Amino acid sequence: MRVLITGITGFVGSHLAEYCLTKPDVEVYGTIRWRSKKDNIFHIEDKIKLYECDIKDGVSVQSMLKKVRPHFIFHLAAQSFVPTSWHAPAETLTTNIIGEVNLFEAVRDLGIDPIIHVACSSEEYGLVHEDEIPIDEKNTLRPLSPYAVSKIAQDFLGYQYYKSYGIRIIRTRAFNHTGPRRGEVFVVSTFAKQIAEIEAGTKNPVVRVGNLNAKRDFTDVRDIVRAYWLAVEKCEPGEVYNISSGKSISIEKILKMLLEMSEVDIEVVKDAERMRPSDVEVLEGDSTKFRELTGWEPEIPLEKTLEDTLNYWRDKIKHRV
Numbered sequence: 001m002r003v004l005i006t007g008i009t010g011f012v013g014s015h016l017a018e019y020c021l022t023k024p025d026v027e028v029y030g031t032i033r034w035r036s037k038k039d040n041i042f043h044i045e046d047k048i049k050l051y052e053c054d055i056k057d058g059v060s061v062q063s064m065l066k067k068v069r070p071h072f073i074f075h076l077a078a079q080s081f082v083p084t085s086w087h088a089p090a091e092t093l094t095t096n097i098i099g100e101v102n103l104f105e106a107v108r109d110l111g112i113d114p115i116i117h118v119a120c121s122s123e124e125y126g127l128v129h130e131d132e133i134p135i136d137e138k139n140t141l142r143p144l145s146p147y148a149v150s151k152i153a154q155d156f157l158g159y160q161y162y163k164s165y166g167i168r169i170i171r172t173r174a175f176n177h178t179g180p181r182r183g184e185v186f187v188v189s190t191f192a193k194q195i196a197e198i199e200a201g202t203k204n205p206v207v208r209v210g211n212l213n214a215k216r217d218f219t220d221v222r223d224i225v226r227a228y229w230l231a232v233e234k235c236e237p238g239e240v241y242n243i244s245s246g247k248s249i250s251i252e253k254i255l256k257m258l259l260e261m262s263e264v265d266i267e268v269v270k271d272a273e274r275m276r277p278s279d280v281e282v283l284e285g286d287s288t289k290f291r292e293l294t295g296w297e298p299e300i301p302l303e304k305t306l307e308d309t310l311n312y313w314r315d316k317i318k319h320r321v
């Protein structure tokens, strides 16, 4: 069984690769760009096979696929950060939308028949009304960022390529996920990194924060990658599935939990730069459809996720100093 992960060097890709390697008779292949950092996959590099591929380049995608001829494809490669999508909307749309078209077209051209998982996002729901919570898959999509628009396009292209050509595409809309190796620009990582730096004495005892009132539905990345595997094993091609914990928690509470895990005194300061132009206040997902089909439920409590994330940053900073 050959499994291809586009974006294997990323946060989710590296955890998914680790998870796939626990399965019997699975060979893990991943895409990498010539300037990709390999920090996240350093520890498994001898167990996976890497192919150079820029998803924006159709030739590159086709020649990589021709060599790998995968049975499962987890399509994770993307410009994944919402705030960057305001600064670089065209780049975000090109990478995420044209990149996926390149993948699907290469699959068609080569006449291969893999099951393809497309990692869509709860950001697609965007503006959500109070009476719509928890959000299920039928909710209206009201995107609030170029990133969200790009993910809606990925999502609908997945539907259209299944309907038009019968390509076995399964779409998931994961709600927030976090854990060790999450990029430092994401909220939990940015708090954890600042706390670790303060503990190491390399930063003033001040944590800078954005909108603390927003409420999000967090799942550990290790539970998410387990869900992605179940998606390709058990879900219906052409369908879309929410993946979520079903509980929302304020960013303020997350910060409080992280601060309680540290023994140093830390001041919290609001930073206008960290506020988004249009932020979604509450996101809480209903993943009943996915749970009933696969039996999945999250196993890792938030406390452990936060502790592991803080320890990851403590370790990273210790080795940098």
Ligand code: A2R
Residues within 6 Å of the ligand: 006, 007, 008, 009, 010, 011, 012, 013, 031, 032, 033, 035, 036, 037, 053, 054, 055, 056, 075, 076, 077, 078, 079, 080, 081, 095, 099, 119, 120, 121, 174, 183
């Ligand atoms: O930046 P790199 O070279 O390490 O690769 C990133 C990859 N990527 C690309 N790969 C090929 N061609 C491109 N033009 C291209 N642009 C980006 O996507 C990296 O391996 C991955 C993104 O990793 P993260 O930013 O850590 O995202 P994360 O959190 O793992 O998200 C995975 C998926 C994305 O589709 C999100 O939109 C979705 O889950 O939520």
